[in-house]
Amino acid sequence: MVATRNSAAVAEEEFPERLPAQLVQDFHAAFGEHHARAVHTKGLILQGTYTPSVEARDLCRAELFSQSSVPVVVRFSDFTGLPNIPDTEVKANPRGFAIKFLMPDGSNMDIVNHSFNGFPVSTSSDFSALLQAIASSGGEPTTGSELETFLGSHPRAKTFLTTQTRLPQSWATTSFYSVNAVQFTDARDRNRFVRYQFIPESGEHSLAPGEEAAKSADYLSEELAARVAANPVRFTWYAQIADDSDVIDDPAVPWPDDRQRVPLGNIVIDRVGPNSTRADQSLAFNAGTLLPGIEIADPMLTIRNASYPNSFQERNSSGVRAEHAYVDVGGCGGSRSSPPPSR
Numbered sequence: 001m002v003a004t005r006n007s008a009a010v011a012e013e014e015f016p017e018r019l020p021a022q023l024v025q026d027f028h029a030a031f032g033e034h035h036a037r038a039v040h041t042k043g044l045i046l047q048g049t050y051t052p053s054v055e056a057r058d059l060c061r062a063e064l065f066s067q068s069s070v071p072v073v074v075r076f077s078d079f080t081g082l083p084n085i086p087d088t089e090v091k092a093n094p095r096g097f098a099i100k101f102l103m104p105d106g107s108n109m110d111i112v113n114h115s116f117n118g119f120p121v122s123t124s125s126d127f128s129a130l131l132q133a134i135a136s137s138g139g140e141p142t143t144g145s146e147l148e149t150f151l152g153s154h155p156r157a158k159t160f161l162t163t164q165t166r167l168p169q170s171w172a173t174t175s176f177y178s179v180n181a182v183q184f185t186d187a188r189d190r191n192r193f194v195r196y197q198f199i200p201e202s203g204e205h206s207l208a209p210g211e212e213a214a215k216s217a218d219y220l221s222e223e224l225a226a227r228v229a230a231n232p233v234r235f236t237w238y239a240q241i242a243d244d245s246d247v248i249d250d251p252a253v254p255w256p257d258d259r260q261r262v263p264l265g266n267i268v269i270d271r272v273g274p275n276s277t278r279a280d281q282s283l284a285f286n287a288g289t290l291l292p293g294i295e296i297a298d299p300m301l302t303i304r305n306a307s308y309p310n311s312f313q314e315r316n317s318s319g320v321r322a323e324h325a326y327v328d329v330g331g332c333g334g335s336r337s338s339p340p341p342s343r
Contacts, residue, residue, distance in 0.1 A: 031081030
């Protein structure tokens with residue numbers, strides 16, 4: 001399959017060694033150092049099951065898709081690195097949805113998504129510059145500020161920061177999108193570039209303007225915990241398949257809505273927790289943790305992959321290495337060790 005390349009991303013493939021750690025420091029500069037996740041700090045952990053579709057088995061040879069089902073640990077979250085940001089705050093957009101698939105052999109696969117179809121910038125270097133501009137400008141694009149200058153030269157970043165004004169009714173009524181493309185290889189060695197979409201069975205619903213005034217600062221966690229206690233929450237996982245004309249390694253450019261979407265199966269979330277501080281600190285989602293048959297197609301994902309262990313190390317006072325972190329998955333089959341961050 002022919003891939004259209006983004007020249008800036010090609011140049012970044014040989015990324016400076018400092019960039020992954022620099023991104024974590026940039027998040028701290030923008031949102032403060034709270035000895036917690038550098039971004040999407042506030043969230044809720046739940047558990048459930050993934051069941052693959054027949055179409056998934058045909059599209060990709062990854063072992064995940066040949067299972068009858070696998071347990072998952074998921075985490076919904078708010079944007080920013082502020083641990084106490086109110087759910088009613090527009091700046092908590094985009095919301096996050098991370099998924100850890102627990103394979104029978106003890107390996108994992110992670111996907112990290114957010115509720116915006118796209119990304120503010122095309123490369124990790126530009127993202128670092130955006131965070132630095134936010135930090136130096138107090139988070140507001142006031143006249144003459146560094147952030148105003150940056151948004152003036154990066155219109156997609158301006159769209160990202162200024163158009164997400166609706167508040168979700170629930171995390172369970174929000175669609176989520178992966179940031180970066182990956183390559184699927186099927187049993188006949190055919191390759192396809194895909195991005196992920198997770199669409200809620202309950203449909204997409206936002207709060208009416210002004211409705212947030214009656215909501216608590218933690219209404220999303222409260223609502224989802226009550227919803228799951230009554231009935232499981234379901235998402236359909238789709239692979240959006242790139243056309244030959246689509247840019248594979250520029251996450252700032254969403255692919256057209258008319259691109260083919262293949263259902264990969266269903267995520268069913270049926271219980272909450274654990275949600276202790278230690279459980280949250282030790283649960284690491286690394287978007288570059290993949291399985292054979294799925295490969296990184298966007299160099300930004302390589303840099304994200306190298307950044308997560310830096311954030312993990314900073315938020316864990318115990319000094320446990322990221323690859324030795326343990327996830328308490330409760331009824332999902334005991335403790336699982338996260339795979340090495342080099343994957």
